[in-house]
Amino acid sequence: MAKKKILILIASGLLSMTSFSIISEATTVSSTKLQTSASQSTEQSQIEETSESTAVSESFAVKETDTSDLSETAASIDDLPQSGKIVKRSAAPFAADLPQDPNIIPIDKVFQNPIGNSTSILEDGKLLQLNPAQKSQKGAIWSKKPISLLSDFTFKSYLYLGDQRGSAGDGMTFTLTNDPRMENDATQVIGSSGMGIGAYSTKSGEPYIRNGLSIEFDTYKNQGSSDRMDREISGDNSGHGHVAFVTPKENNNNYDNEHTGVTVAPTYLSDGTWRMLTVHWNAGTKQLSYDLEGIGSSSHEVTDLNAKFGGTTVYWGFTSSTGGKYQENALAMTQIPSSVKSTAELSVNDTGFETEAEANKEDIVTLKNTLHIDNDLKSHRDFADEHQPQMSINLPSELAYEQGSLKIDGIQASDKDIIVAGTRITLDLTDYLVLEKDMVIELKTKLQDSTPEKRLAMNFEYLENGALLQKSNEIAVKIAKPKEKSITVFYQDAATNQEVAPSKQLTGKIGDHYKETPPAVAGFVFKNDSGNAEGTFSETTQDIYFYFRSGELYFMEAPKQIVFGSRKISTTALVKFGTATEGLRIMDERATNKWQVQLKQTQPLTDGTVVMPDVLSFVTDSQSDTISDAAITISEGDQKGETDLSGLLDAGQQRGIKITVPVEYQRLGTFKGALSWTLTDVPGN
Structure with a gap:
């Protein structure tokens, strides 16, 4: 512990009084039986501590948009623009309830x-x-x-x-x-x-x-x-x-x-x-x-x-x-005749494409539609102008469209050609149309749900002049059963990497939160961790390490100075208890062994000329011991953790360090001396 000497000149030579000031130092002595270093250097009793305690108009061929009717635009295939809509007759009651098939168009x-x-x-x-x-x-x-x-x-x-x-x-x-x-x-x-x-x-x-x-x-x-x-x-x-x-x-x-x-x-x-x-x-x-x-x-x-x-x-x-x-x-139709082939696939986190795959919350699901349009017209523009082709997909609410991810043959689609209305995404194909060969449309979504085994099915829809002409095969995302991830929690000595406590297994479901705290380990003190003691289970979650250092015995606080103040020269002995400028506290982080606090005088009181021997004593409620160059034990014990001994230095209760100055030593001046506090390891039996 670092030494810090403080000199305080209290008395003036013009006054008829004597001032006494004693500088003290604290030392921790470790037993050679400890697993830590055999001894610690003598230190000044200064203790310093630092506390360290994140839309669209209804004309899909028009390039401008009008968001005033967005809630009613492209919300479903029925809402798309049309011309010459069929007249629905008032039919006689029908007996044929629709089959329960979401693919009916x-x-x-x-x-x-x-x-x-x-x-x-x-x-x-x-x-x-x-x-x-x-x-x-x-x-x-x-x-x-x-x-x-x-x-x-x-x-x-x-x-x-x-x-x-x-x-x-x-x-x-x-x-x-x-x-x-x-x-x-x-x-x-x-x-x-x-x-x-x-x-x-x-x-x-x-x-x-x-x-x-x-x-x-x-x-x-x-x-x-x-x-x-x-x-x-x-x-x-x-x-x-x-x-x-x-x-x-x-x-x-x-x-x-x-x-x-x-x-x-x-x-x-x-x-x-x-x-x-x-x-x-x-x-x-x-x-x-x-x-x-x-x-x-x-x-x-x-x-x-x-x-x-x-x-x-x-x-x-x-x-x-x-x-x-x-x-x-x-009839209830699921696919109508057309010269369009529409094939759908999906991929989770950029793995291979398939028609159905498992995914977890926050996974990126890429949806792919391969369109092949056969037509006798030689001009793509003529076809586009006549047919007003569109691709549309109504995403399950659990899939969120990733803005800006829609591409055609690897080229990002312009925002002016994309209609996002709720969960429905519609793309105007006019500027991207390719005839007589495959055209690949891709968009990315993020899975927002974690309900196990929920199946999210969807189809791409190809439209001409606002009418559904072709529906792709069904693709589906199945939310995976929660996968489990197991990691090991280690407790190690930071200096040796040896275990200070048995490791343990920590298992949780992917996506679940976890938080681990270091346990109390006898004889060791937590130092730091691997930085992942709290987090969310994922496939890449790493093992957790808690690092400890060996427990130590040391002064948390010891008096830097014992002040007796100024007194007038008297015809009788001067007696006074000194006031400690700091308390007296120790910390024992070790698992075993006792400790002793000892006190001795390393320099008698002197003004540079006159020396006052044997004027100091240490007083408790039951005894008084002279403080000399021979150490006296003022306290001992085996308490672990912090022990506060400041009560032994209570001048108001006439406990602690007392000065008794005989008449013959009383003279004008300032007298100073030095004390040494020693904390010693006492091996157990």
């Missing part, structure tokens, strides 16, 4: 106005009712835009054919047509009722759809003499119904050669069941195929597109009819 902007007296779009555009369960109904509905037969396409929809079982009639069709009347008088593009199912001619002179090919879902077998079209379907003896390809023509009411690719239903087609229908066109093989869930599948080759359709583009749609017998005919 609204199709009210896809079709022209329906033809006939029966067709309606219901349930916010998600249910196409071709006719209610009533007699003498006939209807048709056609896409607004034709599609190219030079590219593959797929149609997927739930199909409902009522619940009339053996009393059902007549059915519905999925039909491709290049009827020349579509351009100027589309309301005429409908066939005959009854056996014609709204597509065929039941006799010469009756209406039919020209340049077409139908897949019929026929629930009534027409096998009479005047309605003989189904006589060739010999397998349907139970009246279950059938699926087949039929070419509408001037007269389809023939005994044979009307059907190909026939599948006879193993059960009633009209049995109250929603069935998934998949229709696929393979441009390479020129084959149209169907697959009706639970019923069967087949295909039909079109050897000459021009002979069949009069060209390479067709409109697609549906027809239906009822007669004396009836059924409800309805």
Whole structure:
């Protein structure tokens, strides 16, 4: 401990008084039996301590935005701009509740106005009712835009054919047509009722759809003499119904050669069941195929597109009819025919792309949409101007869009082309459109939720003129079960790296908070830690280290000076208790051993000429000992931690250091001396 001498001259030679001042020093002596250093140098009793105790207008082709109606803009596909919106009819009550499938898409902007007296779009555009369960109904509905037969396409929809079982009639069709009347008088593009199912001619002179090919879902077998079209379907003896390809023509009411690719239903087609229908066109093989869930599948080759359709583009749609017998005919579509392929994938924290992946809160989830648009137009700008293409995705609320992360083929999209409305992100593709090859759109999101095993599903949506044209496959983020991370907490001697206490394992869930504090270790004092004693569990959380130093025995405080003040020279002995300028406190951080506090005089009181020997004594409540150059023990014990001995130096209670000056030593001047305090380690038995 550092020495600090303080001299205070109290008396003046002009006065008839004597001043006494004693300078003291404190020393800690360590036993050689301690594991720390064998001894400590003598130090002055000065103790110094320092306490150390973080929007958009409704025209998506316009480059300017108007945020006044942002809350109503692009919030859903239905809110996107449109032209020639289909008229929704007031339909008869329908029995077909929608299937519980989030992939069902609204199709009210896809079709022209329906033809006939029966067709309606219901349930916010998600249910196409071709006719209610009533007699003498006939209807048709056609896409607004034709599609190219030079590219593959797929149609997927739930199909409902009522619940009339053996009393059902007549059915519905999925039909491709290049009827020349579509351009100027589309309301005429409908066939005959009854056996014609709204597509065929039941006799010469009756209406039919020209340049077409139908897949019929026929629930009534027409096998009479005047309605003989189904006589060739010999397998349907139970009246279950059938699926087949039929070419509408001037007269389809023939005994044979009307059907190909026939599948006879193993059960009633009209049995109250929603069935998934998949229709696929393979441009390479020129084959149209169907697959009706639970019923069967087949295909039909079109050897000459021009002979069949009069060209390479067709409109697609549906027809239906009822007669004396009836059924409800309805569809709920999940994918509509288009020349667009839309594939979705996602990646978590820049790992590989897949369709479903696990993620944790705060993970970055990159969403990727690969678009491939086939079109006969040579000019991208012509296509963009005519079709107004857009990409849109409605993010789950648990995924937050990372502003500025949307890129097309690696190039950041301009803010003017991005509409963010709530959780829906819509991109105007006009300036980025690429035809006849893949176009990759990526955006980053951050997962905000930690609910274990919650599944967040979404699709990219491709729109033209505000109408949903293609929906990508579903992609999903599944919030991972909380992973656990185990770390070790070590307690080590800072000097030797040896353990001072057994280490322990600390295990917690990823994302959970932890906080560790150093324990009390006998004989050691906490010094510092590895800097990660508090934090959040993650995959990279490191082990925790608490560092300790060996416990020490030392003075926390000792008097620097004992002051007796000034006294007049007297004819009797002068007696006074000195006042200590500081207290007397010790600290024992060791695990074992006792200690002693000793006091001795290292310099007698003197004014430089006269020396006063044996005038000091140490007084307690029970005894008084002369202070000389031989050390006296004033206190001893084995208390650990802080021990305050300041009460031994209470002049007011006549305890502590007393001076007794005989008459013969009294003279004018200032007398000074020195004391030494020693703290000594006493080995245990």
